[in-house]
Amino acid sequence: MNAMNDQLAADAGLGDAEDDDFDEVFEAPDAELPDHRYLDRELSWLAFNQRVLELAEDPNLPELERANFLAIFASNLDEFFMVRVAGLKRRIVTGLAVPTNVGRAPTDVLADISRHAYELQLRHARAWSDLVRPALSDAGIEIVDWDDLTDAERDGLSEYFADHLFPVLMPLAVDPAHPFPYISGLSLNLAIRIRNARTGRQDFARLKVPPMLPRFVEVPGSGEISRYLRLEELIANHLDHLFPGMEVLDHHAFRLTRNEDVEIEEDESENLIQALEAELLRRRFGPPIRLEITDDMDDVTLDLLITELDISDQEVYRLPGPLDLRGLFSLTDERRPDLRYAPHVPTTALAFQPKETSGRADIFAAIRKSDVLVHHPTSPSRRACRPSWSRPRATRRSWRSSRPCTAPRATAPSCRRSSTPPRRASRCSPSSR
Numbered sequence: 223m224n225a226m227n228d229q230l231a232a233d234a235g236l237g238d239a240e241d242d243d244f245d246e247v248f249e250a251p252d253a254e255l256p257d258h259r260y261l262d263r264e265l266s267w268l269a270f271n272q273r274v275l276e277l278a279e280d281p282n283l284p285e286l287e288r289a290n291f292l293a294i295f296a297s298n299l300d301e302f303f304m305v306r307v308a309g310l311k312r313r314i315v316t317g318l319a320v321p322t323n324v325g326r327a328p329t330d331v332l333a334d335i336s337r338h339a340y341e342l343q344l345r346h347a348r349a350w351s352d353l354v355r356p357a358l359s360d361a362g363i364e365i366v367d368w369d370d371l372t373d374a375e376r377d378g379l380s381e382y383f384a385d386h387l388f389p390v391l392m393p394l395a396v397d398p399a400h401p402f403p404y405i406s407g408l409s410l411n412l413a414i415r416i417r418n419a420r421t422g423r424q425d426f427a428r429l430k431v432p433p434m435l436p437r438f439v440e441v442p443g444s445g446e447i448s449r450y451l452r453l454e455e456l457i458a459n460h461l462d463h464l465f466p467g468m469e470v471l472d473h474h475a476f477r478l479t480r481n482e483d484v485e486i487e488e489d490e491s492e493n494l495i496q497a498l499e500a501e502l503l504r505r506r507f508g509p510p511i512r513l514e515i516t517d518d519m520d521d522v523t524l525d526l527l528i529t530e531l532d533i534s535d536q537e538v539y540r541l542p543g544p545l546d547l548r549g550l551f552s553l554t555d556e557r558r559p560d561l562r563y564a565p566h567v568p569t570t571a572l573a574f575q576p577k578e579t580s581g582r583a584d585i586f587a588a589i590r591k592s593d594v595l596v597h598h599p600t601s602p603s604r605r606a607c608r609p610s611w612s613r614p615r616a617t618r619r620s621w622r623s624s625r626p627c628t629a630p631r632a633t634a635p636s637c638r639r640s641s642t643p644p645r646r647a648s649r650c651s652p653s654s655r
Contacts, residue, residue, distance in 0.1 A: 262322055262331060264306055268338050271298050275342065279349050285361045286553060286561040288354050293550040295346055299339065300408060300479060300548070303512050307335060308481035311511060336536050343514075347542040361561055363553070364449045368459050371441065371451070378442035379451060383460050386435065391457065393464050395427045402530040403428050407480035407508070410454060410546050413523050414461065415471040424471065426526060429464070431457065437549025448556060452544055474519040476527060477545045481508030516543045571596055 261269075277283060278291035310332055313319035319328035355365055371379070393414070394403040405411060410431040417424045431454050438450035454475055461470045510533050515524060517540050528538065559565075573588040574596075588594055 262326065262334075264310070264322075264331060264335055265338060267302060267306065268335070268342065271295055271302070272342060274298060275346055275349060279353055281353070281357070284561045284563060285354070285357045285363070286556060286558060287563055289358065289550045289553055292346065292350055292354060293548050295342075296547045299343070303339075303479045304407070304482040307332070308508070308511050310335075312481065333536070340539055343539060343541055346547070350544075350547060351542065358553075361558070362447050363556060363558070363561075364447060365438065366441065366449050366451055368451065368455055375441050375443060375449075379439065379456055380460065382439060382442075383456060383463075387432070387453075387457060387460075388463060390432050390435075391429060391464060393427045393429045395425050396530075397425055404507075405478045405510075405531065406430075407478060407482060408546075409433065410475060410477050412454060412458060412473050413476055413519070413527065414465075414473045415523060416465050416468040417471055419467060419469050426523070427465070429457065429461075436552050437546075438552055450553075452549075454544070472520065472523070474523055475516050475543060475545050476519070477514040478510055478531065479512035479514075481511050510537070512537055512539060514539045514541055514545050516545065517541060518543075 274291055274295045278288045278295065280288070283291075310319070310328060314328050314332065321327060322331055358365065368376070394400070395416075396402050405428070410433075412429040412431065414427040414429060415424060416427055435453060437453050439453055439456055441449040441451055458473050461473060510531050513527060513531060513533050515527070515538065519540070524538070527533075528535070571594055573592070573594045574583045574585060576583040
């Protein structure tokens with residue numbers, strides 16, 4: 223049997239001196255090449271997100287676009303932790319981690335990720351507080367604090383709290399009868415310490431900031447200047463409505479990121495749909511991988527969160543507030559075109575332009591002559607592709623009216639799709655048949 227295997231290997235060319243398919247891959251040292259010429263995959267991604275942050279720091283960009291880049295940076299970093307960092311930690315815990323593409327140990331890479339990500343998050347917070355927020359204020363969009371409001375403005379926001387916030391808020395206290403509540407991933411929460419005024423007993427409560435409401439609440443009566451208050455600050459100044467008979471000692475914002483990486487063994491799963499459903503359900507209860515807290519959080523509250531969430535000190539990120547700047551996406555509703563990029567007017571490629579003003583261009587005739595490069599962010603796709611729709615109507619599979627239907631309901635069936643092409647484009651009139 224061994225002789226037969228050797229003969230087969232010889233016939234296949236395996237084991238020859240010229241065969242290098244199974245040789246160990248190594249790179250000969252070269253003194254002329256730098257030692258750190260290869261970039262780690264994860265750290266390279268952080269460098270990419272840093273370039274997004276640099277766009278937000280650029281004073282030459284419009285103010286709302288800079289705020290949008292801050293939100294993009296925050297959203298990108300959340301996904302990076304949920305997938306890339308979570309996958310790396312899972313492989314380390316299960317013992318399946320291998321050296322990275324640059325030959326470094328996974329634990330060393332994880333330490334570098336924590337350090338670089340923390341530096342970027344601090345820089346992100348400074349960019350908001352020192353650069354973008356003042357620039358928006360100068361442009362007429364103010365993000366104010368509760369102490370900056372007048373009594374009339376506070377009364378208006380209190381009405382908003384009573385009508386829209388109070389019905390959806392659900393504080394959860396922690397005591398011997400009520401265990402620590404489940405903290406959903408990427409949710410913004412308030413950690414509240416309260417004291418019973420009658421017994422003097424102190425308790426901990428968690429309050430989730432409703433994600434379905436706007437993160438920035440417009441201050442009523444702002445006039446020409448748009449003024450907004452952060453939703454969590456509005457809630458924090460009305461905690462006495464949520465804890466009647468209790469004394470609110472302190473409150474701090476925190477945010478948890480969970481492992482939401484999806485891992486499905488397609489070859490081993492008998493039913494792929496069921497496996498996917500089970501994996502999506504598991505994502506909601508993935509282990510915590512990052513805890514963001516405000517820099518003013520006391521040690522008592524922090525120790526409780528670390529203990530209950532079973533998280534390490536390396537996974538705690540103490541940051542200047544506010545947390546979760548993805549809420550800046552909501553500022554895109556501001557109708558301030560002067561604070562955005564100038565609208566881009568696309569142009570049609572010369573080969574696709576009709577020769578006559580009232581004529582139509584033939585896209586197929588144009589590409590028969592030569593190739594045409596069309597860049598759709600610059601060239602309008604509708605105009606570039608419309609000539610192909612003007613081919614003989616017999617090639618169409620179904621037809622839909624190109625104009626809104628004006629026929630009465632009794633004749634509405636004439637406006638439905640037809641499997642056969644009509645003689646002319648259907649106009650949906652009572653006399654169409």
